[in-house]
Amino acid sequence: MNKAVGCAPPNEERVSGMRNFQFAGRSTVHARNAMVATSHPQASLAAIETLRAGGTAADAAIAASALLAVIEPQSTGIGGDCFALYQPKGEGPIVSYNGSGRAPKAAHAEWFVEHGINAIPLTSPHSVTIPGAIDAWATILRDHGRFGLDQLLQPAIKAAEDGYVVAPRIAFDWKNGFEKLKKGANTARYLLPHGEAAVTGDVIRQPELAQTLRLIAKLGPDGFYKGAVAEDMVATLRGLGGLHTLEDFAGHTTETTTPISTNYSGHDVWQCPPNGPGITMLVMLNVLSLFDLTKYAPLSVERFHLEAEAARIAYLMREQHIGDPGHVDVDVIRILSREFAAEYGSQIKMDRLLDLPSVSPPMNPSTVYITVVDQDRNVCSFINSIAHSFGSAIVSEKTGVLLQNRGAGFRVQPGHPNCIAPGKRPLHTIIPSLATENGRAKLSFGVMGGQYQPVGQVHVLTNMLDFGLDMQEAIDLPRGLHYEGVYQLEDGVPAEVVEGLRAIGHEIAGLSVPHGGGQGVWIDWDKGTLTGGSDPRKDGCALGY
Template sequence: MNNAMPVTQHVMVTSPHYLASMVGARILEQGGNAFDAAVAVSAALGVVYPHMTGVGGDAFFMLYKAKSKELIGFNGTGRAAARADVAYFANKGLSSIPLRGALSAITVPGMVDAWWEVWSVNGKLTWEQVLAPAVQYADEGFPVSPNLYDWICRDEELIRQNAEMARVFMPGGAIPLPGETLVQRDMAQTLRLLQKGGRDAFYQGEIMERIVADAERNDGLLGKADFNSHAGRWVEPISTEYRDYRIYQMPPNSQGFTALMMMNMLERHDLGAISRHSADYYHLMTEVVKKAFLQRDLYLTDPEFADIPLHRLLSKEFANHLAEGISFEKAGAHLSPAMGQDTAYAAVVDEEGNGVSFIQSLYFDFGSCYMPGGTGIIMQNRGSFFSLDPQHINCLLPGKLTFHTLMPAMVFKDGLPYLLFGTQGGEGQPQTQLSIMTSVLDYGCTIQEAIANPRWVYGRTWGQVSDSLKVEGRVSEKEVRMLRKKGHNVERVGDWDWIMGQAQGILIDRDKGCLNGAADPRGDGMAVGW
């Protein structure tokens, strides 16, 4: 059931796939730092965890530099193609952007540029060394994990609709069983081109040429100019105080500010007087989620295209105003738009005290389910979340960043990193972060206990029309009845259900001089260190 929680003194790596965690450990053993290891883990995840992330996706990195005591973020998300606008889709008779296929891949992947920036500014090893483990797993193969097998089975029909996808993930026409070796030779070649040519191989060179040529053959919108002009952004994380801690999140276009709003509302309450496993706890968490999501859905988009009033949204006064509208007896209502939930979060802390909290995604499972021929790259469908309503805050415009669910986090204690954490799951990301933070900061749980605690998720993903409150089966029937009595549309799911996502975390215990790492027992992850 529960993964063993390693406690170490020098370094710690945690990710949603055990092979990627070991890659991070190998890089640190070779003399790399946390920034080298983070990029290596990120690249390896794109190979061994391809249903959730890859070269064709986006990423956010939050970096703590121990020497300068600086915390900085990198927004590695891509903009909409220059030809992507509302009129284009309207002329095709479409009222929404397709969820799959080449026409859903309308934003430039920001992953490779993020790797390059994080490594080139902070790394110690060579670029070739950092990407070498990912090349090896792509070229020589790796054992299919249970989670990857499950997702190939779930998406079999979609995968078979794209010949390149089917060739890679169903070699010989059959789904590879857990433990069987999956080889990705085209991806290995793409990674070798990156080793040789750096980021420019992706945004200026041969890889870009292949993607654009294939897009042109398949009614896609991404062009050379879109790749040539791409540049990620170094940003300052946003934060709030919560009791004796400071919580950091990425600024918009990330939804990270919603978790800060939620914690501001919760600060009014003595959570220690509310059992972590009670209906009152799940009710309160769900209600602050609804309040924050209402504001998120009103404002979140590319901050270069709209005014997002973060100062007001993150103020304690506004939190008090929102919290006053919460009833402990009756559930409120808010229906957010359905969104994808498939992501990979990882974290690294090295011997110097540097730390990286990072997250990456293709948006949906297997992204757009579109793979440009000969590249091995699954293109993300992140841009499918743009609205085609001209009045909508997240309306599609050329060169615009979309509302982004990704949100890596850190908590500081006494001015230093204390907790690095994050999770998979679109709507579920701020909610699982809420579970982890309250479990550790208010209930005194270890990071492994916090991740293993029974979870909930309010909202919906694609294909769902209701805003049910899903709770894991370990929540007692008595508490479920009480939640229903309060007006929640409760759906009980599995005891350790995949819909709750997969969280990872590292807790830095400076009093004891140790690092505590944790990976989610709901997935294939592992925390490792020494």
């Protein structure tokens, strides 16, 4: 692999299970009882403390998510959405939780057309769908938790009230979001201390958000979707021209569903169904199943080319076919068939690009991913997001709630499967994943980073299953995303690979920000151990005991 990411050089013989300790990098984390991995050390610690106190994987994931909603405000918050996969005891049926919010009941596509709005602006009130996270947290705890929100929100309340220290990657994103926050609604007041972006080591306090969290801890979801908090969110949004009502908030519900899957290299890979976009990742795997990746090196022209072509096919499928199944017919069975994958996949050539229509997704947001496996081997793969960095840049005036801009993912195009409509959920980008072998959980993982997520999950999974990398090496390996006609490659991709991709027709661009982040936990049932990894592109870590 590449020195830039702490792996051994490509032609160096690798001792099985042993990284080269002469290069900078991270070891995998190992434990017997439980394992967590998040994008922030304090969230990982909160999850471990919850588990040690007797909590389940669900309790730990939600304690971590709530804390991240305070201390990683550019990526997540209680004004956002979540999805989760949960497998009790790591075997048997997996449950999918859809905690995504809906458009207001007044959000007719015709209204936007009449008002000359052809695309929903990222920082307008129309980009705000009803936040689904809080109700989803409560639903997951009802089904799988031992504790309630009253206990699990305490670390988040303390961080908001007493203050938290800004971590390096969060400061990096805060600086990049400075202009957005200056122009937002109430964002300068809440998120620009002293009129500047927070820097590493700053202590940030948000007492209004702490008070909102206390109300939710006391009243449960009603403390968010009804009463004073909901009234303030609606007043803020309507004051900016939004269509939201108290009834929109009070009527929100979480959907519990059966996940969808495909088989890759002897493993069943599971995703939440649409309106989640996990089907994109599964189509990519089906396309790559037509090839033998093991013939190539993990950092090779051939591997990156095949990954890009599979992504282009899968993203085209998503754009043409996927929307909220409560409003449009999504033929999941056909899309996940091998015949569907072969329709384009069989045409892939190694010396040139497929001639495919250009796809330009509406948004490329951020998020946080959390994975937890507890001592009973309950597995929780969990993701929470406010969409773009700092969401809509609209903070509810009195409550400190930063609202997501997930609604900017809608099309304003009548007849399109993802066209905005009353009570409709937008096509999402956030996807938790779970891989099983013979019905047992093997890998709980996710990769953050907007449109990169399906590609990132495929990249990490194939790094492990095809190339034999361990959990941490699989996360560390340099990444690329073929997006809007350009192959965006991280700095760690070797120069000869970059030039080889150019030679077969890829337009190449570098990045100012790495592709997402990622976490994973690998379960070894024979040894009774857990292996965790966490992405150095973020501030987080894996912890176990």
